Structures are given as structure tokens and as C-alpha cells.
Amino acid sequence: MKITVRLFASYREKAGVGQIVIEAPEGATVGSLAQMAAMTLPGLPQPERIVVAVNNEYRDHDFALSDGDEAALIPPVSGGR
């Protein structure tokens, strides 16, 4: 299934790209996506520390992905200050 992965701020700059589309196996979860991302993209933290939003909602690492999902890797936020 196709997952759009979006990157922001420090993640985007270190990866050198703001968006990639990956082909994930059936049954892939947020956790397996984080592992895949940490292996293929430079500058990400350890997989278990990557915070992920799926279709604009924060999801924990057990969350099952579906074909067409937009998954965003969310670096520590720093708005408001």
C-alpha cells in the first residue's frame, strides 16, 4: 500500500526532502513506518522516539496504516514562544 510521508522543520532539512511516497507492506504500522524512515532517511532520531501523525491525528506506534494514508513525522514542536 502507498503511504505519503511528510517531513517538517529539522527532519525536512536533514532529509533534504519534504515528502516521499513509500510502498509499505500490508499490516504496516506507525512503528514499522518509523523504523523504515529511520533506516532510509538521514538525521532522524531512534525509531521509538519518532512521533507520527496519520491523516492529521497523532497516533501511537501500534496504529495500523491504510493504503493512501498521509503520515507526518513530527519533530518536537516549538510554536508559541
Place this chain on the structure above:
Amino acid sequence: MKITVRLFASYREKAGVGQIVIEAPEGATVGSLAQMAAMTLPGLPQPERIVVAVNNEYRDHDFALSDGDEAALIPPVSGGR
């Protein structure tokens, strides 16, 4: 000695006057002024509960008055809200 006594808000309305000049004996204090005021002006609380400012400073009832002082009887304040 001459003391100008100023009245505000509820005190002024009950007394029907905003300012009086009284002749106080030498040695008069804020406390004796409060007693005099409570006896002669209608609608004031008990003398020991009258808060007094002398020349724009809050003063306790032991404070000695001087000729020419301006003494204000200060009802409970209610600004800011």
C-alpha cells in the same frame, strides 16, 4: 488647628458634602478625627473602622495631625473590577 476633611463615594453622598474644614485641638490624631467625624456626619461606620489618608498617605489611628493637613475618609475601595 485647621484640618480639611474630604469625603468620597458613599461617605460623600450620605454626608451630603464632599469637603469640610474642622478646627481640631492640638494633639489630635487620626483616631480622634475619626471619632469626631462619626459623631457629626451621618452614615459613617464605627470610628475604629474608618480608614483615613493624611496628605495622600494611608495613616493608622495613632498618627498625629498637623495644622493644614488634608485628611480623607476612604470608604472601601472598588476600582479595577
Place this chain on the structure above:
Amino acid sequence: MRGRMITITNEELDPGLAVSQVEHPGAGAIVTFVGATRDNTAGRRVLLLEYEAYRPMADQQLQRVADEMRERWDLKGVAIHHRLGRLEIGEASLVVAVSSAHRKNAFEACHFSIDRIKQIVPIWKKEFFEGGEVWVGSQEGFDPLGVRHTAG
């Protein structure tokens, strides 16, 4: 900087002016309080208000509140504007703006200022109801010298 930072006025208050008065390159936080009169007090419908002050003592006591704020907290700027005269419901009677490097100081100092103004600044509010009017203020709690709790 436009206007006086600590002021008592018959003019309509402008919260944006107070904010601009405390802006500072070292200020990360500006906390502003706007106090207005509600359309009811204890269930009674308020129609109109009037504020009266003993001046210049009220100006001096308002300045004292600002001085106490700066003594207790590390602040960049303090603006306090109090309105006098007749006010419609919802019009601002008080605006306090406080700036500081970190927000905690600004929040605490701003909150303190409102309590302190109600303790020591000789300003009085009259509420006009249908068929009545009353000067607000509780005889029991009023102790600007802070002595009653010790004098008993």
C-alpha cells in the same frame, strides 16, 4: 512610546496601546488584563457604572502598585490604565499590561496588580440597577494598611 504608562483617565481605554507601551526587545511575554463590568452582579441586571477617584492619591497608589510589581518580579514594562466617569456595560474600566523575559513573571505580576489595586487605590465604583444604585465595596475586608489581621 505613546501616552502615560500609569494613568487614570476619563477617556476610553485601549488595550492595544497598553501592550505597545510595554513592548521590549528582551520581552518574551506580554500578559494583559482587561477588566470590564458585566451585565449582572449577583443576578441583578446592571445598567450603567460610574467610577470616582481621590486624586492625586489614586495616581500615587497606582504608581505604588507598579513599583511593587517591579520590586517582586523581574519585569521589562508595566502599564496600568484606569478609567473614570460613566461607563456602559462591557466598557473596560482597567487595563494592565506587563512584559517580562519569561511568561511566568508576567502572569504572576499581572494577577497581583489586580488584587493590589482593589486593596489600596482610592477609586470607587457605583452600579446603577433598575430602580436603584449602590456604591460597591465591602467594609469588612477593607484594610489598606494591612494591619487589621494583626490588630485583631
Place this chain on the structure above:
Amino acid sequence: MRGRMITITNEELDPGLAVSQVEHPGAGAIVTFVGATRDNTAGRRVLLLEYEAYRPMADQQLQRVADEMRERWDLKGVAIHHRLGRLEIGEASLVVAVSSAHRKNAFEACHFSIDRIKQIVPIWKKEFFEGGEVWVGSQEGFDPLGVRHTAG
């Protein structure tokens, strides 16, 4: 009421607009927070800033903050404006205005909103120093789901 009450914008923020958006005849208190970037962070001189957001998620999370405020406190109005793009030092990046009948609710809710925005709203700040730039944000404390303290 002019403009959107919960908004993320590239335009300069106007604290007076936020205040006017939460005015209400039953509101006795309006507490406003203006967050701006200081001219230094940990002693280092900051020259410029840039804010980036993940939209529309950031808009939704900002609305969630406002919803949580209204669930926890009895409020009359909530306005939250967040700025994006390049900012000069001292320009406001965040304005929150909260109105309530009594001031305690407005103070508490306003303070809460700032902490909450820093927890869950996907907006990032980059600070530009002389000879360097850095995305602000601590990996350690970031836990928008609020699970790490239980998961260990």
C-alpha cells in the same frame, strides 16, 4: 466580530483584534498573552526567526486547544492567533485572548493554552544567530500523546 478567532497566519498579529473578538457583556475579565521572541536565547544573540506549520493539522490542533480550554473553564470567548513565516525580534508570534465572568478562569485558561500549544500544535521555530541557525525543540520532552510517562 472581525476575522477568525482561531487562526494561523502570515500577517502581523494584532492583540487589540484578539481582545475585541472575545468581548462579551457577561465577561468581567479578558486576559491576553502576547508571545514574542527575545533578542537572546541562553545568552546568544538572535537575529531573526522563522515559523513553519504542518497545515491543516496545526489548525485542527489549535482548535483542539481552544476546545480543551472551554471544557475545563467557564469561558465567554477564546481567540488564538499564531504567526508563521519570517519574524523580526520583538514581533508577536502568538496572541491568546480569553474572556470570562471572573478573572481567575481567564488567567488559568490563558496560561494553560500556552503550555498546551507547546505540547501538541505542529508548529516549529527556527532561530537565526550570527553564523548559525537552529530549529528549536527538545526531543526529550516531546510527547503529544502524553504516553511516555506511563510507557516508561
